[in-house]
Amino acid sequence: MATVLHDVRAASANDTSEFLRCVRKIDDGRLARALVAGKDDASRVKAERAYLDFVGGQWGIRPHCLKPLVLGPVLFDPNGGSACGICARVLEHFGARAIEVNAELGYPEHSIDTDGIDPASGRHMLLRVARAALRSGARFGVAFDYDADRGNIVLPGLDESAIIHPQTVAAVSIALALTHRETQLRDSERTNRLAVVMSDATSVASEKVAALFGAEVHMVETGEINVVTRMHQLRREGYDVPIGVEGANGGTILGESTCRDGLQTALCAALGDEQPVLAKQWLEVLRRNGRADLPGADRGSLRFPEIMAAIPSHYNRMSRLAGPAIPHGEIKARMEEHFKRAIWPQIGRNYRSYSFLNFEGTGAVEHRTGDETGGWRIDLEDGRDRAFIFARGSRTEAGVWRVMIDDPDESRGAELSEASLSLIQAATDGQAVLIPR
Secondary structure (H helix, E strand, O other), rough: HHHHHHHHHHHHHOHHHHHHHHHHHHHHHHHHHHHHHHOOOHHHHHHHHHHHHHHHHOOOOOOOOOOOOOEEEEEOOOOOOOOOOHHHHHHHHOEEEEOOOOOOOOEEEEEEEEOOOOOOOOOOOOOOHHHHHHHHOOOOEEEEOOOOOOOOEEOOOHHHHHOOOHHHHHHHHHHHHHHHHHHHOOHHHHOOOEEEOOOOOOOHHHHHHHHHOOOOEEEOOOOOOHHHHHHHHHHOOOOOOEEEEOOOOOOOOOOOOOOOOOHHHHHHHHHHHHOHHHHHHHHHHHHOOOOOOOOOOOHHOOOHHHHHHHOOOOOEEEEEEEEEOHHHHHHHHHHHHHHHHHHHHHHHHOOEEEEEEEEEEEEOOOOOOOOOOOEEEEEEEOOOEEEEEEEEEOOOOOEEEEEEEEEOOOOHHHHHHHHHHHHHHOOOOOOOEEOOO
């Protein structure tokens, strides 16, 4: 196998025909055995140790296999994916009691997409995790997607009210990460150049949380690589960037990480639930912003649910529609025209002004470029608060569009949701249809 890899590496630097000749020489059976035969425990342990040290350095905690289990318990559902075994092992090194369910590698017990409806029951996919957390006496539950880069958090409960919206997961992660930063830095060490990076489909609620800490918000096009790249760019400019988020899926990139990490999302919540120093500092942040009217605030003790209760509430809904394969730039131009002509006269009574925004790569652009497939938003101002309509066409599924609305007022949000769907309908001459969740 080493010889084959050497030949392929050498051939890849030459002409394509030579490269393909080497690839065709690879025997399927030998390749399969090389990839799956035996367990390389030494490499696994080395990788886990490096990861533990990295995460511990970011949170100021020294991981240890005999650490007292004072956090939690937390219920984990890796659903047969890459977090099987690892999530419990890692979190226990940081003092969290872990309860694992659906943890047989390669055997998922439910849909890989956790933010949807279970076809068997007709209920939300995460409801089973909330019920399992209640049965096991867990403080909260975390359901991972298959590659564990996202952690969907639920509270113990019997109905959908226990399921935490991904936008709220992103916002509370910002709150805890920035609160943790304040506990680690002396006043003289705190820089005014504090920033948080968010994808273009992130609720204004997350921006409000960042504002509590005086952080600048830098918005990028949807895409993990865009968030990570902008975080690194800002650090080179002298900013402190503790966290980046993709609100639409609750994806969180903490510290120097180079990808979303569901395990760190879980650890963040566990620390917020149990560490008095974090709760005390979060209360201080709220007090200096004129907000301390929370349950438990009078006795100075907050757990994760109470911390989450202080997160601003926004009505946020996402839909998927399928229509004809029309160039993205043309769809966006049609939506802008329809909004100005038909939508704004209807909803303008609720807002003072609007503006069209386009996001490409690591920032907003005044004019769309290239294939015009970046994020598109209408920001709506009412003089005191903001709302938006967001739309983005799929780059892999022709004709599929995701639309999102975000508004601090539920009744306005419901009206905005109808308006967002009509935009796509108008842009596709009525051919777009909703895709069931």
